[in-house]
Amino acid sequence: MRKLLLGMSVAAIALVSAAPGMAQTIGVSIPAATHGWAGGMNYFAQEAITRLESAYPDLDFVLATASDPARQVSDIEDMVATRNIDALVVLPFESEPLTGPVQAVKQAGKWVTVVDRGLSVEGIQDLYVAGDNPGFGRVSGEYMVSKMPDGGKIVVLRGIPTTIDNERVEGFQAAIEGSGIEIIGMEHGNWNRDTSFTVMQDFLSRHSEIDAVWASDDDMAMGVLAAIEAAGRQDIQFVLGGAGMKEMIARTRDNDPMIPANVTYPPSMIATAIEVTAVGLVSNAPVSGNFIIGSVLVTPENAEQYYYPDSPF
Amino acid sequence: MRKLLLGMSVAAIALVSAAPGMAQTIGVSIPAATHGWAGGMNYFAQEAITRLESAYPDLDFVLATASDPARQVSDIEDMVATRNIDALVVLPFESEPLTGPVQAVKQAGKWVTVVDRGLSVEGIQDLYVAGDNPGFGRVSGEYMVSKMPDGGKIVVLRGIPTTIDNERVEGFQAAIEGSGIEIIGMEHGNWNRDTSFTVMQDFLSRHSEIDAVWASDDDMAMGVLAAIEAAGRQDIQFVLGGAGMKEMIARTRDNDPMIPANVTYPPSMIATAIEVTAVGLVSNAPVSGNFIIGSVLVTPENAEQYYYPDSPF
Numbered sequence: 121m122r123k124l125l126l127g128m129s130v131a132a133i134a135l136v137s138a139a140p141g142m143a144q145t146i147g148v149s150i151p152a153a154t155h156g157w158a159g160g161m162n163y164f165a166q167e168a169i170t171r172l173e174s175a176y177p178d179l180d181f182v183l184a185t186a187s188d189p190a191r192q193v194s195d196i197e198d199m200v201a202t203r204n205i206d207a208l209v210v211l212p213f214e215s216e217p218l219t220g221p222v223q224a225v226k227q228a229g230k231w232v233t234v235v236d237r238g239l240s241v242e243g244i245q246d247l248y249v250a251g252d253n254p255g256f257g258r259v260s261g262e263y264m265v266s267k268m269p270d271g272g273k274i275v276v277l278r279g280i281p282t283t284i285d286n287e288r289v290e291g292f293q294a295a296i297e298g299s300g301i302e303i304i305g306m307e308h309g310n311w312n313r314d315t316s317f318t319v320m321q322d323f324l325s326r327h328s329e330i331d332a333v334w335a336s337d338d339d340m341a342m343g344v345l346a347a348i349e350a351a352g353r354q355d356i357q358f359v360l361g362g363a364g365m366k367e368m369i370a371r372t373r374d375n376d377p378m379i380p381a382n383v384t385y386p387p388s389m390i391a392t393a394i395e396v397t398a399v400g401l402v403s404n405a406p407v408s409g410n411f412i413i414g415s416v417l418v419t420p421e422n423a424e425q426y427y428y429p430d431s432p433f
Numbered sequence: 434m435r436k437l438l439l440g441m442s443v444a445a446i447a448l449v450s451a452a453p454g455m456a457q458t459i460g461v462s463i464p465a466a467t468h469g470w471a472g473g474m475n476y477f478a479q480e481a482i483t484r485l486e487s488a489y490p491d492l493d494f495v496l497a498t499a500s501d502p503a504r505q506v507s508d509i510e511d512m513v514a515t516r517n518i519d520a521l522v523v524l525p526f527e528s529e530p531l532t533g534p535v536q537a538v539k540q541a542g543k544w545v546t547v548v549d550r551g552l553s554v555e556g557i558q559d560l561y562v563a564g565d566n567p568g569f570g571r572v573s574g575e576y577m578v579s580k581m582p583d584g585g586k587i588v589v590l591r592g593i594p595t596t597i598d599n600e601r602v603e604g605f606q607a608a609i610e611g612s613g614i615e616i617i618g619m620e621h622g623n624w625n626r627d628t629s630f631t632v633m634q635d636f637l638s639r640h641s642e643i644d645a646v647w648a649s650d651d652d653m654a655m656g657v658l659a660a661i662e663a664a665g666r667q668d669i670q671f672v673l674g675g676a677g678m679k680e681m682i683a684r685t686r687d688n689d690p691m692i693p694a695n696v697t698y699p700p701s702m703i704a705t706a707i708e709v710t711a712v713g714l715v716s717n718a719p720v721s722g723n724f725i726i727g728s729v730l731v732t733p734e735n736a737e738q739y740y741y742p743d744s745p746f
Binding site for chain 2: 164167168171175176246252384386388389391392394395396399402403404405406407408409410411412413414416428
């Protein structure tokens with residue numbers, strides 16, 4: 121995902137299971153991370169593997185976490201050469217350097233599941249599991265409209281300029297169309313807390329009245345909240361982030377008026393990819409295709425079920 | 434699916450499991466059928482339930498097969514009222530009459546998975562599992578191009594005039610564009626064997642030379658093959674059906690030159706829907722969203738893995 125480039129210092133191959141025989145083996149290759157979205161992704165990958173090993177004793181797993189694309193390539197080559205995997209679940213560090221190596225895995229007759237970030241060549245994978253970026257924007261916009269039935273003035277922080285960001289913003293804008301909600305400022309906070317602090321400082325100095333903020337991401341929301349607090353501004357009614365960061369889900373659950381909701385873009389989609397790949401190995405159910413994980417609105421009513429106390433995210 | 438209206442004579446509720454306690458219960462509501470695509474769907478639903486009951490002792494299932502929409506509505510109401518289901522997996526007999534009742538299940542706080550045929554109101558279900566109609570056409574067209582590298586004259590049989598049929602044909606036409614393959618006749622065979630026999634008879638009388646047929650469905654392919662045989666024509670090199678009918682997969686597997694390939698549109702997608710719904714109940718993996726099951730090319734090399742000896746389809 122977009123945050124995978126941050127905080128990758130740990131490179132480790134955990135040989136989770138190595139039982140031979142009739143067992144089938146799934147290799148899971150993901151970027152390493154100890155915190156943030158990618159940290160959550162690591163947590164949920166390990167949790168899914170633990171659960172599946174218990175549920176299906178004949179399934180073995182090889183989990184490799186890489187600190188850079190070159191390491192991920194060698195992890196994957198190793199899985200084929202020495203672990204004889206039957207299926208690969210890969211969240212590519214970057215699209216370009218992983219495309220050839222993953223294509224080689226497919227050509228070797230293995231099942232390939234790609235998660236979140238697509239490869240540079242279409243049609244390589246059997247299964248693609250990804251988030252719904254237009255839906256993320258749409259659900260966020262619909263929430264804004266429901267929360268501000270009489271309209272209002274908002275500012276928007278965008279992510280790093282990418283297709284992902286464009287799809288989100290377009291979905292949001294379509295959802296608020298004609299609602300009376302006016303975007304009085306929109307700048308790139310680059311999915312970064314510090315950048316977003318600065319961007320929000322600028323918004324606050326330029327606009328004496330802001331009703332709400334679509335921060336569009338929980339890291340950016342953290343920066344926005346810090347800027348609002350530092351300025352002592354009382355006019356802003358709420359901030360809508362997104363992705364489902366643990367601390368923000370807790371604030372919604374606990375009825376913090378500034379964080380009344382969240383919109384998921386779950387790092388646990390790696391678990392979905394691993395689980396569905398396993399279904400393909402243990403059952404007759406067809407699992408090739410595209411699985412787009414929906415972005416769900418989190419409110420105080422359902423926040424508890426989106427709060428994972430042991431996850432770093 | 435499009436064939437569900439055919440051959441529905443058996444109405445039965447199988448109370449597969451009724452264990453009380455901490456267990457979670459999944460209700461599965463599908464149209465009844467003893468043969469054809471819907472017969473296969475019934476087979477794979479039951480097979481998935483049997484597998485999951487064994488894998489997860491805490492999961493219970495209620496399977497109801499209905500012979501008409503009204504019966505399906507009462508099946509679903511009964512699942513909520515007397516079986517206290519936690520989740521519903523439904524393949525609607527028809528969209529209109531099922532939309533309200535399924536919406537009521539969602540409003541009662543249950544998980545809802547809709548399979549293959551969408552409801553009339555968007556956004557009701559948590560998970561939608563369906564086939565890939567544009568992909569079905571594209572894969573079929575790409576196979577035609579690979580099989581006829583120098584081009585040729587083909588006739589095409591279409592299904593019942595529907596969005597499904599339009600998407601398939603458009604995908605096919607885009608895939609053969611510029612290949613030298615010329616469609617010299619295209620008529621609706623309505624996914625019906627007898628109708629397709631008649632349509633193909635007409636094609637044969639009008640065209641003295643036909644290189645291949647895109648029958649676009651295995652039932653239609655059966656009618657086409659019968660017409661070719663009755664006419665004693667030797668010019669047609671092969672017929673490409675689709676959906677993965679057992680008898681046709683066997684002919685591909687056994688290297689029948691007239692049936693060199695198939696393109697899946699698997700009735701076992703009901704099993705995928707049940708399996709993924711179960712994953713949602715037993716794990717932390719998010720499974721809301723849209724899962725579009727890919728249409729896969731079946732050739733003699735991989736046909737064995739798409740042949741299910743115990744399925745009626």
